[in-house]
Amino acid sequence: MLPHSGAFASLEEARLEVAYYLDTYFNLDRRHSALGYYSPHQFEHDLAKHLP
Template sequence: MPTELLPHGSAFANCEEARLEVAYYLDTYFNLDGRYSALNYRSPH
């Protein structure tokens, strides 16, 4: 997750806010169709 999401030393207001931000990041920036060596060259899907 990008470090620019939160100012240094701050935190999410609650777990729901963190969950929504992580879900948005995964949907927007993370390549779910890519193949990763840690997954034995399979996609996360």
């Protein structure tokens, strides 16, 4: 959760909050229109296959 002041006390605090969000709220299996209706996992997998 973003602090009331609108800023984190440290970079580490911000990283922990982002990790918490990704682990609890962000659904990596849900399809996203911005990714051509691929899930983030599938998009990353396909992208990795096409990179040199």
